[in-house]
Amino acid sequence: PALKAWEKVISTTIWVMVALVILDWLPAVEAFLEQIALTVGESRFSLLMVLKLVVLIALYVLLALWISGVVEQQLKNAKTISVSFRVGMSKVIKVSLLTVAFILAMTEAGLNLASLTIFGGALGVGIGFGLQKIVSNFISGFILLGDRSIRPGDVITVGSTYGWVRELRARYIVVRNRDGVETLIPNENLVTSDVINWSYSDKRVRVRIPVQISYNDDPEQAMAIMEEAASASSRVLDYPEPAVRLMQFADSGIALELRVWLADPQEGVGNVRSDINLAIWRGFKEAGITIPFPQRDVHIKGEKLEH
Template sequence: MNTAIEWWGLIQEPHYWWQLLCILLAVAAASLLNRRVQNVLNTYGDESTGLRHIASRSLKRLLWPVSSLALMLPAKAILERYETPVQLMDIAISILLALALIRVCIYILRKGFTYNPILKSSENFLATVIWAGVALHLLGWLPAVMELLDSVGLNIGESRVTVLSSIQLVLMVGLAFTLALWLAGMLSNWLKNSEHVTPSMQIGFSKFIRFLLLTLAFLIALNAVGINLGSLAIFGGALGVGLGFGLQRITSNFISGFILVMDRSIKPGDVITVGDKYGWVEELNARYLVVRNREGVDTLIPNENLITSEVINWSYADKNVRVTVDVQISYGDDPEQAMALMMDCAYASPRVLHDPVPSVRMLAFEDSGIALQLRIWIADPQNGSGAVRSDVNLAIWRAFKAAGITIPFPQRDLHIKSGLPSGLTN
């Protein structure tokens, strides 16, 4: 009740209306400026890329609160010069600062992480924390609350861990990691747009930058909340030995991923065969490789397997790949005629190359017939070879049928050395 009476008495004072007028004028001018600048950014901002695009998006989010503050702060200084109370302007400035901080944090979060329900919850939590801090500041309770949180804690050796220091550590680590991921994403996008860096080098540099920035962010966050990094040396050494044994395979895959990236033996888009897995390299991650087969099924292959086992890279140096088509003909048919017909059918698929020239070979005399092989070349193994074989096989079958050449089926002769049993003679 007393607070309501105080506010009613406040609005009766002339300085209240002067403050309200300054706030309204600053907000109106900032809104007009924001509309003009937004139109300019919408006209030219869509064509920008890289750092210009990021700067454009950031300016759109910060323009209105920052311009309002830029107009309100000089007005506050003028009122203070004439010894006019500025309580209302202090409230407005605090709200604008909180709004600008929330917009910056949410923008960085969305740039550093993929949008998901956890990110949405993080945005809501962050906004709640900022608005709660502003409310406590306006009510004058913030110093008392911080003192209370700092008084609750426990001693660990020579250090004291309090609720306030724990909250500060969580916030600083989260902020540092978010900034590191945002900066790593920005640098990765810059590398992707660079014409002087190969795709494999882009992945390698992106992974190294991400790892380096996250490590630096963690160390900076610990130092910012007053944790002595020197005291963690012994603990870190023991932890490193334990992780070295427990995470040996993960570490091996991580290092193998860097080796694959740096020696450029396997790149995104390559066609490879690992064991019985054949497909296209979709992604090269820190721990595993994503290979997609013709059916669209993705297989995750640990990077270590690619280093320690045999890998066939169909597009490593030359993308020209030989495709063989095996056919058998009966012993009663003319093999030279069949070979000529197979040569005529070599270009049944438009994907077959004219250089190298197709060839036909007679391989062997099999049990059921004469084995022939047509050898053709294609330049796009990433599209598979099944369709090419199908077209050529169909053309050969039609040509053989028209020429009367038969494709044999397995035949066996049964020789009975002794006589048949008496029951089977009839």
Template sequence: MSDKIMLLWQQLVSFLQQPAMWYQMVAVVAALTLAWGLNRVLAKRLNDSGGKGLRHVALHSSQRIVLPFSLAALLALTAEAFASSQLPAQLLQFLVPIALALGVIRLLVYILRKAFLSSPIVKSAEPVIATTVWLLVVLHLAGWLQPLLQMMDALAFTLGDSRLSLLSVVKLLLVIILAFTLALWLAELLNQQLRKAKHISPSMQVGFSKVAKVALITLAFLVALNAVGINLSSLAVFGGALGVGLGFGLQRIASNFISGFILVLDRSVKPGDVISVGDNFGWVHELKARYVVVRNREGVDTLIPSENLITSEVINWSYEDRNVRVKILVQVSYDDDPEQAMALMLQSANSSKRVLSEPAPTVMLKSFADSGIELELRVWIADPEYGADTVRSDINVAIWRAFKQAGITIPYPQRDLHIKSGLPTLPS
């Protein structure tokens, strides 16, 4: 095997040492530069033309083939010119089918993704798939694919009854990537269908999506192992090692993962709920496998581990009813009429559009405080995720204006100081 590798290396070195190869490499660089410039011009015009649906797919497909196809055409013309001038053109002729293969592969992968696998996961894997297929085509055209596969298969060792080689490991990785991509695409497709189902609650949609995703990934892993000839019975050792890992370092991860399923099943926390966990307040934006995304009023997302929501106290402001009561405390002077002040406060409750008419706002005299009479206005809102500060602000401004117009005083904090007479006189 080493003799074949050395022979290939010697052929490559001898190929590069020929002066004619350098002329062809200069021509390749020139053709690549010209093709790149042509691609930039055409891509700009295609982007400016816009389009939707089939026209959009056709335009983007054209963008993907302009560079490789124009490069192939320029290389073919250059090779023909070299041949007419009695100059060597082996490198140029070799690169023409490679450029065409790149264009065809990029076009087919893009059309396949748009037609059947329109998923963000598959979209991110598209460049990897296209590059891998293209490299295999290049190695095949160069005649290096078969020697390379034989060399990778020779690098092997025996583990029990199984023979593991570099080739089998690469095959395993490729099959796992393909299987996982398909599994994640199916999980995303199922998730989109569940979101459209109106008769399934949001929490059950998340639960079904999580179960389906785990099942599909597990099935993809087992299928990938079986496809490359690995005995599945050997997974018993792996299962034991996984159990030890869970017992030592992965128990928190497993706990958060299981807690996520518990939250979905008992429906204590659902997407859209307004919750408080410790110092974090916001609404549940998304339920993930290991954590819950809570978004506050500043638009900041806090990732709270699912285990925290199971083991600690959680205030769910919208568990059964989204209506939340807001209290506003005001003091008036003892010289003013508290009933008149209560009536003005009740009128001021409607200054905020978020205040509900049912349950109706109420006012009560809470206590006779040190500085004045303490009154409390209670109103209800149905959107706690936006907080209560804006409601208090609007109502406080309306109360201040109404009190000022009616001559009602909001007292300053005050203390009465009594000086007793008859204190003994200190000797001088």
């Protein structure tokens, strides 16, 4: 989209220039535009200079984006380079090329770079207020690339958002959930808030499934059924093997907990928990094991009333 916008600017400018040359109006238009000027201190900024600057910026930025796109594609094809390094290098190269493009455009337009110091205070105020979030997100993006805490392909949870990271951009990351919905999370949020990275050092994650049984049932039999239900799931790892623990003797029944390991959390955790719960329920039903509901025993003490 960015390249298309710049291409439209350049193509429109070229057609206007061609028309002025054909009509032999170009010298008169340049002289007229040069007369419209603003003087700030010792510097003079004419409308012609501004138009040249816009055209040159469009041309050089288009060239910079095209080169950075070619380099980014080459880095993607380099399978021996880590994903984080490829993303980081792509960002550095793009920013460097865009910076050079702006400097070259201002120089060729005849703009004295030293005169821009008078706008330093106004630029600082702008960054402090309007551009603060943009700059913060941009810097946070480089922090994430530097410490490699979040990488493309990682499965993360940020607030109520769960999914896997598809892209790391300059201002945000793209997280896709199991419903196919893509959420754009600003980089600053990832640096300043709590983030659960399910695959930070190891893609395997442990899932806990709590179950209660009645005090009238055999806990060892129930634990065996739960382990069998977990082993029947194709996504549950054989090692570490599924395990069941007796957690406590609760008010309504015996609290058990099944613990299983998954190697592909990006495929979803809730669906595995649902399948195992269903298999446990079927196994309990066949074995006659009861899943209790909350209950209380109420004892009423009667007192003899005197009339």
